[in-house]
């Protein structure tokens with residue numbers, strides 16, 4: 018990896034092109050399995066990604082691609098779970114990112130072919146449960162993150178989890194630049210997990226309307242509510258208004274069931290498709306570069322921050 022970053026999976030946003038471009042730039046790329054409409058589609062995407070990265074590695078032996086990951090929703094409403102898991106096993110996906118449930122049998126199945134499992138959590142209680150299920154790393158989804166975010170400060174959450182967990186920790190929530198990636202490392206995280214910043218890349222599956230709104234929005238334009246998807250998450254205020262709802266007075270009836278939301282089969286204006294999820298980090302997103310350009314920028318900022326920090330702490334070795 019060129020820098021300690023995972024491009025986080027995003028429903029309806031991440032796709033094979035984003036994943037392979039990130040991996041070629043030395044950043045772990047990932048996507049949500051449910052971004053494909055069925056398990057055969059997932060199988061095809063996995064084949065496409067693996068072939069692309071294998072070709073890249075043959076022609077660029079000095080610049081090997083970072084590994085990639087797939088997000089699996091481990092929840093009773095995900096009827097595709099077993100079939101998707103079989104595709105993941107067949108293709109030996111290097112990193113599996115589980116959310117909503119940490120399942121020992123998934124961890125065992127992935128370990129059996131040599132893969133690793135990272136699990137995302139929003140509080141220390143769930144972190145302990147996932148650690149007990151044997152996952153290889155915990156993704157701490159902190160306050161202000163895009164998607165189903167938590168409410169804890171990264172300082173509080175990370176320190177508490179480090180007390181009982183010595184494996185890999187990934188920090189998520191509002192990380193949009195290389196300086197923040199370096200900060201996450203200094204705080205004690207092993208990797209930074211970046212979602213919202215990657216909505217605005219040329220290759221992303223987000224609509225032009227969503228990308229424009231991300232550029233126009235700041236942290237205060239993000240609403241934290243459970244009334245859109247049924248699970249507390251962050252959504253762009255204006256997209257809630259444009260969907261005909263009042264962001265300050267959302268009714269429970271606007272909830273959609275998690276299973277429906279994840280298959281996105283409704284044609285009405287519903288969660289994720291027309292009500293855009295994004296984190297408070299959108300305040301610093303003001304353009305739509307290519308994935309390669311964004312990764313190069315993150316690396317430049319990260320390297321400069323680390324260098325400046327080291328110079329300050331230990332003095333310039335020159």
Ligand SMILES: Cc1cc2nc3c(=O)[nH]c(=O)nc-3n(C[C@H](O)[C@H](O)[C@H](O)COP(=O)(O)O)c2cc1C
Nearest residue numbers: 025026027028049116162163164190191212213296
């Ligand atoms: C539009 C959007 C869709 C998301 N979809 C998923 C998903 O399908 N599965 C998942 O585990 N996390 C999902 N997330 C959460 C991200 O993987 C990640 O945890 C989060 O974006 C990190 O916070 P940040 O957006 O502030 O960088 C989504 C986030 C966004 C913004």
